[in-house]
Amino acid sequence: xxxLEEVTKKIRDFRDERDWMQFHNPKNLAxxxxxxxAEILEHFQWKSPEESTAISREKHDExxxxxxxxxxxxxxxxxxxxxxxxxxxxxKLIVNASKYPVAKAKGSxxxxxxx
Amino acid sequence: xxxLEEVTKKIRDFRDERDWMQFHNPKNLAxxxxxxxAEILEHFQWKSPEESTAISREKHDExxxxxxxxxxxxxxxxxxxxxxxxxxxxxKLIVNASKYPVAKAKGSxxxxxxx
Amino acid sequence: xxxLEEVTKKIRDFRDERDWMQFHNPKNLAxxxxxxxAEILEHFQWKSPEESTAISREKHDExxxxxxxxxxxxxxxxxxxxxxxxxxxxxKLIVNASKYPVAKAKGSxxxxxxx
Amino acid sequence: xxxLEEVTKKIRDFRDERDWMQFHNPKNLAxxxxxxxAEILEHFQWKSPEESTAISREKHDExxxxxxxxxxxxxxxxxxxxxxxxxxxxxKLIVNASKYPVAKAKGSxxxxxxx
Numbered sequence: 001x002x003x004l005e006e007v008t009k010k011i012r013d014f015r016d017e018r019d020w021m022q023f024h025n026p027k028n029l030a031x032x033x034x035x036x037x038a039e040i041l042e043h044f045q046w047k048s049p050e051e052s053t054a055i056s057r058e059k060h061d062e063x064x065x066x067x068x069x070x071x072x073x074x075x076x077x078x079x080x081x082x083x084x085x086x087x088x089x090x091x092k093l094i095v096n097a098s099k100y101p102v103a104k105a106k107g108s109x110x111x112x113x114x115x
Numbered sequence: 116x117x118x119l120e121e122v123t124k125k126i127r128d129f130r131d132e133r134d135w136m137q138f139h140n141p142k143n144l145a146x147x148x149x150x151x152x153a154e155i156l157e158h159f160q161w162k163s164p165e166e167s168t169a170i171s172r173e174k175h176d177e178x179x180x181x182x183x184x185x186x187x188x189x190x191x192x193x194x195x196x197x198x199x200x201x202x203x204x205x206x207k208l209i210v211n212a213s214k215y216p217v218a219k220a221k222g223s224x225x226x227x228x229x230x
Numbered sequence: 231x232x233x234l235e236e237v238t239k240k241i242r243d244f245r246d247e248r249d250w251m252q253f254h255n256p257k258n259l260a261x262x263x264x265x266x267x268a269e270i271l272e273h274f275q276w277k278s279p280e281e282s283t284a285i286s287r288e289k290h291d292e293x294x295x296x297x298x299x300x301x302x303x304x305x306x307x308x309x310x311x312x313x314x315x316x317x318x319x320x321x322k323l324i325v326n327a328s329k330y331p332v333a334k335a336k337g338s339x340x341x342x343x344x345x
Numbered sequence: 346x347x348x349l350e351e352v353t354k355k356i357r358d359f360r361d362e363r364d365w366m367q368f369h370n371p372k373n374l375a376x377x378x379x380x381x382x383a384e385i386l387e388h389f390q391w392k393s394p395e396e397s398t399a400i401s402r403e404k405h406d407e408x409x410x411x412x413x414x415x416x417x418x419x420x421x422x423x424x425x426x427x428x429x430x431x432x433x434x435x436x437k438l439i440v441n442a443s444k445y446p447v448a449k450a451k452g453s454x455x456x457x458x459x460x
Contacts, residue, residue, distance in 0.1 A: 002117040003201040010208055018215060019222045023276040026178075027159035027167035031271055033185060034152040034379055038268035040192075041149055041261055044142035046253040046454035048394065052142035056196050063141075064198045067189065068207035070148060071200055074185055077155075081171050083179045085186055086118040092183035093125055100133060107134045109391035138391040146386055149264055153383035156376055161339035161368040164278065224276035232347040233431040240438055248445060249452045256408075257389035257397035263415060264382040270422075271379055274372035282372035286426050293371075294428045297419060298437035300378060301430055304415055307385075311401050313409045315416055316348035322413035323355055330363060337364045 004075075004086065011076050029077040036069035119190075119201065126191050144192040151184035234305075234316065241306050259307040266299035349420075349431065356421050374422040381414035 001009070015021060043063060044052040056063055078085040099112040108115060116124070130136060158178060159167040171178055193200040214227040223230060231239070245251060273293060274282040286293055308315040329342040338345060346354070360366060388408060389397040401408055423430040444457040453460060 002119065004117065004119045007201050007204050007208075010205065014208055014211065017217050018220045020220075020224075020276075022222075023224045025164040025167050026171040027156070027162065027164050028276055030152070030156040030159060030167075031376060032275060034149065034156055034383075035268045035272050035275060037145070037149040037152045037185075038265045038379075041142070041145040042265050044145060045262060045265060045456070046250075046258055047142065049140040049142050051454075052140050052145075056141040060196065060198075063196065064193075064203045065207055065210070067193050067196075067198060067200065068203040070152075070185070070189055071193075071204050072207065074182065074189065075204070078179075078182050078186075081175065081178065081182075083175075083182060085182065086122050088179045088183040089122050089186050089190070090125065092180055092187065093122075093129055095180070096129065102132050105133045105135075107137075109135075109138045109396075111390070135391075143391055146261060147390060149268075150383045150387050150390060153264075153380045157380050160341070160377060160380060161365075161373055166339075224281075226275070232349065234347065234349045237431050237434050237438075240435065244438055244441065247447050248450045250450075250454075252452075253454045255394040255397050256401045257386070257392065257394050260382070260386040260389060260397075264379065264386055267375070267379040267382045267415075271372070271375040274375060277372065279370040279372050282370050282375075286371045290426065290428075293426065294423075294433040295437055295440070297423050297426075297428060297430065298433040300382075300415070300419055301423075301434050302437065304412065304419065305434070308409075308412050308416075311405065311408065311412075313405075313412060315412065316352050318409045318413040319352050319416050319420070320355065322410055322417065323352075323359055325410070326359065332362050335363045335365075337367075339365075339368045 008075050008079050011072055012079065015076065024076065024080065026077060026081065029073050029080070032073045033070055033077065036066060036073060040066045040070065123190055123194050126187055127194065130191065139191065139195065141192060141196065144188050144195070147188045148185055148192070151181060151188065155181045155185065238305055238309050241302055242309065245306065254306065254310065256307060256311065259303050259310070262303045263300055263307070266296060266303065270296045270300065353420050353424050356417055357424065360421065369421065369425065371422060371426065374418050374425070377418045378415055378422065381411060381418065385411045385415065 015024060040063065043055055043059060043066070047055060075085060078088065100115070104115045130139060155178065158170055158174060158181070162170060190200060193203065215230070219230045245254060270293065273285055273289060273296070277285060305315060308318065330345070334345045360369060385408065388400055388404060388411070392400060420430060423433065445460070449460045
């Protein structure tokens with residue numbers, strides 16, 4: 001078992017020991033991903049992009065813990081829906097590569113619709 | 116290399132080929148995780164929890180693609196900050212286990228502060 | 231002055247007394263609206279839609295306070311961008327009325343693209 | 346009737362003509378506020394704070410329309426819960442004034458817990 005498979009099993013066991021599947025429908029998991037993601041962003045709320053790099057070092061453990069929260073619900077959502085997260089990402093990178101060809105997208109912060 | 120390590124390398128290469136590291140500070144990545152997470156939730160916007168299960172089946176590929184978007188930025192943020200995502204999740208599950216002991220949390224949707 | 235104009239002035243004064251305009255660019259305000267909105271949602275995190283109605287009664291003051299947070303940043307963002315919030319909403323309701331004609335949308339939770 | 350009262354009535358009528366109250370429980374409204382707020386943020390996704398000011402001018406009407414979306418659901422949520430939005434904001438500004446006294450908070454982007 002890879003680390004990801006192992007942690008997926010732990011997430012599943014954690015939920016099932018607590019009989020929480022009844023609350024973990026896709027809508028609730030998606031809501032929880034947003035809530036936890038907003039908690040990462042909150043660490044940088046009024047800060048500049050440059051400061052966000054420094055803050056990430058100072059608050060390394062707190063931010064790792066918020067990132068883990070998003071990861072837990074994201075991995076569980078994928079698992080519940082029978083989605084192979086690594087494969088879904090590989091597929092998406094192929095889609096993104098055609099939306100953002102290097103020649104057009106290099107050094108640009110624009111959305112593909114505006115390139 | 117495991118699947119997760121391999122995909123992390125692909126995400127890194129994708130970004131660097133486009134010279135995007137300049138935009139990928141922690142604040143921007145955190146904002147992007149929230150934006151993409153909200154797009155998962157949007158599929159279930161006015162729907163009941165039960166309907167969200169059916170929708171996840173009907174729109175399996177679209178939802179896999181949104182989940183991948185969150186995954187890409189989450190994995191990149193962890194990678195940029197030197198955080199081992201799998202280890203961070205394992206650590207967090209230990210913390211959560213003490214916040215939500217089975218005996219108290221079983222079958223309950225309450226936050227640990229209200230158990 | 232109406233209540234909304236008066237509170238807009240108070241929000242502006244609050245910010246300027248603290249010399250915070252330097253942090254209140256549109257991106258930071260948009261990020262803050264998301265962060266505070268996620269805190270409203272957090273009150274209902276694993277709860278059913280029905281329970282969310284009961285919780286809103288029990289935690290009336292806390293939820294009013296979260297709603298106020300979103301309102302403060304939303305009103306300030308509109309104010310900073312020279313947008314008349316009431317007029318923008320009236321304009322949007324006209325757009326929405328043509329996207330969601332009563333005959334098609336009545337009793338439906340579907341997005342206009344799927345009606 | 347002030348502009349805010351008038352627009353609140355229009356939002357209510359819009360919903361009731363479509364028989365949508367059945368979907369507009371507090372949890373769904375809170376989710377919709379987050380979703381629409383993330384759409385404001387998306388306009389500034391990889392942009393600098395400075396660029397976000399310029400973008401707000403160029404895309405004035407689009408951003409006004411996203412702000413209106415958040416406003417519609419926020420006003421409706423407050424209305425449904427019997428919360429006077431203007432009063433809730435005034436109350437919150439008083440709380441914030443004691444959390445962020447001018448002498449300590451002036452020119453600082455820190456959270457009150459870190460002042």
